[in-house]
Amino acid sequence: MSIQVSMVPDATETVNAPRVDRAAYLSRLVQLRGELDAAGSGLKDLRDRATALVQERAMPSTRAEEWRFTDLSPLLQESFQPVVPQPITAEAIIPFGLTDAPHRLVFVDGVYAPSLSTLGDLPPEVQLGNLSRVPGGIPHIGQHQGAEETFTALNTACMTDAAVIWVAQGQEWRTPIHLLVVTTTGAATLSHPRCVVIAEAGSQFTLIEEFVSLEGGGAAWVNRVTEIKLGAGATVNHTRVQRQGAHTFHIGKTAVSQARDSRYVATVLNWGAHLARHHLEIYQTGAQTATILNGLTLLQGEQLGDTHSLIAFTQPYGMANQVQKCIVGDRAHAVFNGKIWVPQAAQLTNASQLSRNLLLSPRARVDTKPQLEITADNVKCSHGATVSQLEEDEVFYLQSRGISAEMARQLLTFAFAAEVVDAIPLPTLRDRIRSELSLRLNPA
Amino acid sequence: MIRDNSDVILAIQDLTAEVDGSPILKGLTLEIKAGEVHAIMGPNGSGKSTLSKILAGHPAYTVTGGSVTFRGENLLELEPEARAKAGLFLAFQYPLEIPGVSNLDFLRVAYNAKRKHEGLEELDAFDFDELVQSKLGLLQMDASFLSRSVNEGFSGGEKKRNEILQMALLEPKLAILDEIDSGLDIDALKIVANGVNELTTPDNAVLAITHYQRLLNYITPDYVHVMEDGRILTTGGKELALELEARGYSWVREEEEAIAR
Known part of the structure; x- marks a missing residue:
């Protein structure tokens, strides 16, 4: 099923833009890359293989099904340069x-900033830092x-x-870990921050991953990959907040693999950047695995925000709940x-997905598409999608109690967002997001 | 209570209105003074509920003629929220459910909007909680109502009690009760009616819109108006309601027509 609501024609390639050779453009991006840091010296083979792969490809166009609604032409207009930290x-x-998240890792324009990071007194079971923390290298990187x-x-x-965020077996780490990815530059730069999260068997922790820009940030492009590996019985509560500057680009991947009996909870907030795309991919590799995904995208002006999610079940008794x-x-x-992918082996899967959309203006547009591929025969899967505007009668009800129309709209929009915002595990972040939400709804 | 020298709260003169181009009110005149309880009765489609929504300022209706003066002000010029702040309250026939907004927050925002309008300091969460707790008893409401979303999953009776709780907080000069008795069993009806009676003073007024005489056993009207086809056909005392209950609406029309001849 696909619901499209729009007053404007389908996304088309920007007409006046000069034709760009999409393959040459992509290859040139690889040439911008920096030298491997000493810490990342073990990555050479991986980098070389990926380089070969990229050189066979081209920047996707809206003719590709996966990019049908997301036109990357604005990226092609920019001539990106490598970041000078x-x-x-x-x-x-x-x-x-x-x-409430005193342990903080900071990356600035893709480069680790130990002087800005606050690691505090961490036990050896909790490793935070960059690749230099793990001299032997990380076998999982790039393998998802x-x-x-x-x-x-x-x-x-x-x-x-x-x-690198690595929590050892059985470690129940109570203090939330804050991973801050900062973009500083006003120029058209491209960075490729990477993150590997390892939750060994039976471990538990909360991770806040946040993407921000310093004021005056220009057309920076952040091309992010975060890989999260949950061992058997591990629990990770992950909040991802993308609130980069208004002129930036964000293309991000969160790839999660979950061993048996693990539980992954993601709360994903997406409201920054001029153009943002997030791939959220969950691979349940063991039985009795639980995945809970809460997403909130808040857009205004001419922003485009795209979430492509995948929940792949492979074993029996998997559970997923997505809003x-x-x-x-x-x-x-x-x-x-x-x-949502439920193959024959994933019997007794219980999955639900709900896409709810609120349009605040007649020219706003949403394209939503649940895509369930189910071959197992004994499963419970539900999905739904709604697109609505604020109910005039609800606004009137609040007005009839002396609440201004503006305040009424704000209350109702807040209420719509509340289910996701309330899922954020940190009070400070929750409050900050509420106040930013109210600023966006009421710019005056 | 009828008193000769009390202030006029609401004066409606020859009001005409339409929705989507079809006329609904066709020259309605009505005056309500402080201390009075008025009831409007009438068959389905006579325009009773429309009148209540027009007075509250619902955007779907267009006033095409006549005037409405509320406490000396031209009501029709005011936005719905300004009408509420001026002291007009509509208890909805079908109160809306607003998932995600807690009842307590909703009540506090509404209450503070009024405080602000009156130049008073807004109440903080703590003081407001104390105030609202003190009003719950009047409607025999449990404190758990406050933490739930506005009207979400409330029974018919709970929704109506919640309406009167709002009335208790906002202390309107004119409360319009739009079929406050619909969907209520007799016990809930007594609670709701008792709540309204407790809130009635010589300074305010009530306009109860109802289908049935039953409500008027508990909220005693000073005037009963019979409405049909967008106008008030006749006005009487509370005994008129009993007569309507016994004889239906058609005799009123026949009698009026006979007088007209």
């Missing part, structure tokens, strides 16, 4: 601090299913280092494609 002061990132996808391969070909919400104003455009 700019030192930033600790003061510059004070606004992004979370008092779907790693050959074009932008993932581009990241692999160009990465110079990676953030994706989009609030779209002005002439913005939200895209959601939610794939």
Whole structure:
């Protein structure tokens, strides 16, 4: 089923733009990559293989089904340059601090910033840092299913280092870990931050992954890959907040593999960048595995925000519960494609997916497409998609109690978002997001 | 209670209105003074509920003629929220469910909008909680109503009690009760009616719109108006309601027609 609501014609390639050779463009991006850091020296073979892969590819166009609604032409207009790392002061990132997540890893323009990171007194069972923390290298990096996808391969070909979060077997780590990815530059730069998260068997922790820009950030492109591996019985509560600057681009991949009895909870908020695409891919590799995905996309102006999710079951008794919400104003455009794959072996799967969309303006647009591929015969799978506007009668009901129309719309929009915002595990982040939400809804 | 020298709260003069181009109100005149309880009865489609929505400012209806003065102000010029702040309250026939907004937050926002309008300091969450708790008893409501989403999953009776709780907080000068008795069993009806009676003072007024005389056993009207085809056909005292209950609406029309001849 596909629901498309729109007052504007289908996305087409920008007409006036000069024709760009999409294959040559992509190959040139690889040439911009920096030298491997000493820490990442073990990555050479992986980088070379990915480089070969990328050189056979081209930048996707809207003729490709997976990119049908997301036109990358604005990227092709830019002539991206490699990042020249700019030192930033600790003061510059004070606004992004979370008092209830004191352990913080900071990457600036894709480069690890140990002086801005606050690791505190960590036990040896909790490793935070970059690749230099793991001299033997990380066997999992670049090995997830779907790693050959074009932008993932581009990241692999160009990465110079990676953030590492490694929690040892049985470790129940109570303090949330904050991973802050900062973009500073005003120029058209391209960075490829990478992150590997390993939750060994029986471990538990909370991770906040946040993408921000310093003021005045220009047309920077962040091409992100985060790989998360959950061992048997592990629990990871992951909040991903993408709130980059208004002129930036964000293409991100979150690839999660879950061993038996593990539980992965993701709360994904997406409201920054001019053009953002997030691939959220969950591979349940063991039985009795639980996946809970809450997504909220909030767009305005001419933003485009695209979420492509995949939940792949492979074993019996898997569970997944997904809610994706989009609030779209002005002439913005939200895209959601939610794939759920239940092969024959995944009997007794219990999966539900709900896509709910709120259009705040007549020119706002949403394309939502649940995509269930089920071959197992004894499963319970449900999906639904709704697109609505604020109910005039609801606004009137609130107005009739003396609440202004503006406040009424804000309350109702908040209420729509509440289910996802309330799922954020940190009070400080939750409050910050509520106030940013209210700022966006009420810019005056 | 009828008193000769009390202030006029609402004066409607020759009001005409339409929805989607079809006329619904066709010259309605009505005056309500402080301390009075009015009831409007009438068959389905006579325009009773439309009148309540027009007074509250529902955007779907267009006023095409006549005037409405509320406490000396031209009501029709005001936005719905300004009408509420001026002291007009509509208890909805079908109160809306608003998932995701807690009842307590909703009540506090509404209450503080009124406080602000009156130049008073807004109440913080703690003080407001105390205030609202003190009003719950009037409607025999459990505190758990406050933490739930506005009207979500409430029974018919719970929704109506929640409406009167809002009335208790907002202390309107005119409360319009649109079929407050619909969907209520006799016990809930008594609670709701008792709540309304407790809130009635010589300074405010009630306009109860109803199909049935039953409600008027508990909320005693000073005036009963019979409405048909967008106009008030006749007005009487509370005994008129009993007569309507016994004889139906058609005799009123026949009698009016006879007088007209």
